[in-house]
Amino acid sequence: MSSTHALGFGIDIGGSGIKGAPVDLHKGRLAADRVRIPTPQPSTPEAVAETVGQILDEFDWRDSFGCTFPAVVQHGVTRTAANVDRAWIDCDAAAVLRRVTGRDALLVNDADAAGVAEAEFGAAADHHHGLVLVVTLGTGIGSALVNHGKLVPNTEFGHLEIDGFDAESRAADSAREREDLDWEEWGGRLQRYFTHVENLVWPDLIVVGGGVSKKFEKWSPHVRTRTQLVPAGLLNEAGIIGAALLAHG
Numbered sequence: 298m299s300s301t302h303a304l305g306f307g308i309d310i311g312g313s314g315i316k317g318a319p320v321d322l323h324k325g326r327l328a329a330d331r332v333r334i335p336t337p338q339p340s341t342p343e344a345v346a347e348t349v350g351q352i353l354d355e356f357d358w359r360d361s362f363g364c365t366f367p368a369v370v371q372h373g374v375t376r377t378a379a380n381v382d383r384a385w386i387d388c389d390a391a392a393v394l395r396r397v398t399g400r401d402a403l404l405v406n407d408a409d410a411a412g413v414a415e416a417e418f419g420a421a422a423d424h425h426h427g428l429v430l431v432v433t434l435g436t437g438i439g440s441a442l443v444n445h446g447k448l449v450p451n452t453e454f455g456h457l458e459i460d461g462f463d464a465e466s467r468a469a470d471s472a473r474e475r476e477d478l479d480w481e482e483w484g485g486r487l488q489r490y491f492t493h494v495e496n497l498v499w500p501d502l503i504v505v506g507g508g509v510s511k512k513f514e515k516w517s518p519h520v521r522t523r524t525q526l527v528p529a530g531l532l533n534e535a536g537i538i539g540a541a542l543l544a545h546g
């Protein structure tokens with residue numbers, strides 16, 4: 298068992314579930330099985346903070362913690378709310394979490410947290426000296442830009458306008474499900490997306506996260522990129538691990 302100094306705690310707030318676990322900060326992995334509680338509906342800041350408190354209590358975690366959020370987060374203030382209650386817009390979420398849970402929280406965009414974890418311990422761990430772009434494909438499209446191991450926060454490349462559409466409305470995994478696209482059809486959407494992104498950012502490596510990274514071999518043959526494209530290494534634990542790293546690192 299690691300010393301308590303090597304342990305942090307990460308929480309991942311999503312539109313359907315809130316997950317949390319203690320994290321071994323040296324090894325970059327969960328130190329215990331994560332707990333998942335469905336996101337309360339409506340997903341107001343107060344209600345979500347109560348659930349976060351429950352998860353911390355389950356592990357008897359009394360210290361500060363890191364917490365992801367599926368929208369823009371500037372210095373503890375949530376600025377947008379694509380898939381959660383609108384009450385989060387311009388909410389001092391770090392203050393709400395502190396008041397409701399009684400612990401200090403560092404709040405970070407979900408894709409940014411995943412990006413930090415992937416850069417440190419996951420698929421991009423060998424690319425500390427380059428520019429890494431992490432793209433998460435889920436309900437929305439999240440992005441993280443990590444340069445020489447340092448995060449450039451809130452890039453929001455899921456909301457690029459491509460062919461007159463908000464990119465995530467066409468290329469997110471939810472679009473594949475909603476429109477019942479096969480892998481080749483969805484691959485075409487991703488091709489358009491990555492070509493556009495590559496021409497704007499020119500990274501050294503692109504890491505693709507989100508549930509569909511587990512099915513990489515199904516869709517990646519339909520996508521050609523100039524940049525090496527790899528699936529995430531930490532799968533659905535990256536957000537928890539990255540949040541803990543940022544809060545305690």
Ligand code: BGC
Nearest residue numbers: 367368369379408437438439
């Ligand atoms: C939000 C991003 C978020 C992504 C993945 C997008 O709709 O704007 O902030 O990272 O979804 O949850």
